[in-house]
Amino acid sequence: MSLTQIAQIAKLDHTDKETLDILALYENQIISWLNSKEFHSSHWASKPYVPLLNPDSLDYAFLHPFHAWILNLPLKHYDFIAFGSKFSGLDAARGYLLACDAHGISSTCNSSCESYMSFYQNLLIYADMKEKDEISSIYLLLDDFVLDNDANKLYSLIDASLALHVVRDPISALCASLCASKLSADFVFDENSDLQTALQSPNSDINSHLSNIKELFHDGFMFKLLSQSMKSLCLKEYSDFSGENAFATTCEIASTLGLKAPQNGSFFSGDPQSFAGILPLKIQVNTELCLYLTSVYDTQFGIYKDSDISPAFTLAHSSMRAQLAKPDDALSLLKNKELFAKTKELVELASKKVLELKTGSNINEAEILEFLLTHDDARKLAKSVLDQHLMLLKQLAPALVQSFSHYQAFELLCAKDM
DSSP: OOHHHHHHHTTOOTTOHHHHHHHHHTHHHHHHHHTSHHHHTSGGGGSSSOOSSOTTTOOGGGSOHHHHHHTTOOOOSOSEEEEOOTTTTHHHHHHHHGGGTEEEEOOOOSSHHHHHHHHHHHHHHHHHHHHTTSOSEEEEEEOSOOOSTTHHHHHHTSOOSEEEEEEOOHHHHHHHHHHOOBOOTTOEEOTTOOHHHHSBOOOOOHHHHHTOTTTSSOHHHHHHHHTTTOOEEEEEEGGGGSTTTHHHHHHHHHHHHTOOOOOOSGGGGSOTTTTTTTOSEEEEOSSSOEEEEEETTOHHHHTOGGGBOGGGSOOSSTTEEEEESSTTHHHHHHHOHHHHHHHHHHHHHHHHHHHHOOOSOOOOHHHHHHHHHHOHHHHHHHHHHHHHHTHHHHHHOHHHHHTOHHHHHHHHHGGGGO
């Protein structure tokens, strides 16, 4: 079996020198695995992207993530996946999953290979924490959709046998997207900052939102790519995570996904999306010291408990938290009273400014429907986009789609185009 033949079996570019060089490093192991009875009698032999080494016997910690990608190794070390478009309610679900000690790993990379490597590296970190009993559960959070030439490979290397899918009336999701304001990712708060002017205005171009498949309206594509491994699906809708339903919904999810049972309390009376787009906020105290103002619902910071120094401050909202960038900085604050005073003043000012921000626009679903009624091109684009977005949900849960009142009103608008 030549390297070229191995590349063809794995659906790799057999003319790419870097690919062949990597395969050469594992050539004997690959040939032994692919020729073994163990391989041919396993479910791995029927995978669309055949793993070139046995995933069940490999220690992923000793492999370079890019090599693992070339070798078609499935991602592992997680308990379930959660997927859905932005503004579907998935962010709220993510916050409440923290109450079950379930921690999500996401990727904002633009390519399938980069996303895979990001997941791979972070899964090893979280798996080590789970091994040390620092966290209970790990899941892959698929809220952005990667659509490139390797998308089929990426999603085939994700085991979706146990999945949480959060959905919402797409017209309401479009409305939320149009109203969303946010700070730029590189914004840093200091004593000279003006949060109000730094806030980015919402983009009111409906067509650009409809075309945003990476973040919005990709459920149909993602569902189809994940469905080959999907066995057990927990399907939830946006309203399931509203204040009065949040605790019961989280208990049900925990039972279905085998998570630690949540404890009822003030955590469930808050709103995980109160400061979406604004928190976490980086606060620069001086050239050496920075902190983050974040939220109790933010899974990215939920694992760094040693960095939480919130009790040292009077924060403007009960769900806000103050996190050190480096836990060792706590010692610097204890030793230097002037530095602590300056830090306290800046953190508390930032929390007040965040609470004072008035974000979003006043657009509503009725105005969106009116726009779509009078703009033929936008309506036809919306019809095409939402048909693919909901194509599998209509088969899986037709009654749920029927309950999307704004979407059903949109479908009536489209009757004129038939």
